[in-house]
Amino acid sequence: MRRTRFDDWPCPIARTTDLIGDWWTPLVMREAFSGRRRFEEIQTALDAPRAVLTARLNRLVEEGMLERVEYQSNPPRFEYRLTPKGLAFWDVLAAMWRWGSDWLWPDGQEPPVVLKDRETGAIVTPLVIDEHTGEPLDVRRLRMGRNPAANPTS
Amino acid sequence: MRRTRFDDWPCPIARTTDLIGDWWTPLVMREAFSGRRRFEEIQTALDAPRAVLTARLNRLVEEGMLERVEYQSNPPRFEYRLTPKGLAFWDVLAAMWRWGSDWLWPDGQEPPVVLKDRETGAIVTPLVIDEHTGEPLDVRRLRMGRNPAANPTS
DNA sequence: AGAGTAAGTTCGGTTGTTGAACTGACCGAC
């Protein structure tokens, strides 16, 4: 009676949920993006149970989102670096950031943190568009359909 | 020893994680977006444990993402409709859709489903950009900083 | 009368999370 897994489902949302539905995982990724690489660093920043953090880091390494790299050998110490797959995941966190900022603070209040461009200092506001039209998504016009290019074995 | 809650954390990603980190929740929202509104409909589509689905729907109603509407009174029956807050959440699912499609299928394979425009039939490919510049996000140039407009009590 | 439908609730058993303490290998200071 294990927790139901979604990583074999045919839907991209389901498979992604399997990853980030693991409690703590998006926050571990957030820490990775803000430059923290070491176990202690992340554990202290999040105050997450150490056993859970171990499990999450291992999962993220297995999934190819982080890479476990030895940065000293005596005693052996490791750090966790974002891979290209992990870096690409930032877009998901950015969408969460935007929606959370827009909807999860009481009226008249704003979150205490914003995203900024490191060089210009300008505030960055993530927005999801359709790559082909450049327009924001219109939920009412969307539907899910069969992928004509899909390999039948997938 | 309850599961750690993130809904009071000062970070938008943390608060959003508190919602979608609940197992099944993103999939319940996906079903809502694909037009399913009734308990049985959603339960059958997902094959989720009924008690869990009850808990998730109640949470989403509490959070103001779904609205519980009586559609017949004898016996009382209810359906769940997306609110504006719930509709806005589609952007997060779209970002998950894109990342999952790009990274969670083995090489040479593609997901069996795509997003399409209901009217034109064109394939829709979600992309996250910065609303101000119109450019895709560059992770290396981003940092998190204090919000100059934040209300001190938030 | 009996079967079916809808929206849940209840149940016992299993898995996952939590906080705190512990481990083992090293380092640097006294």
Added chain:
DNA sequence: GTCGGTCAGTTCAACAACCGAACTTACTCT
């Protein structure tokens, strides 16, 4: 040369959440 500190975990018992299956209530349809 031992004492305290750092780092990256592991171990443990208590508790919470999840699982599948069966049950409930109040109708309607045949």
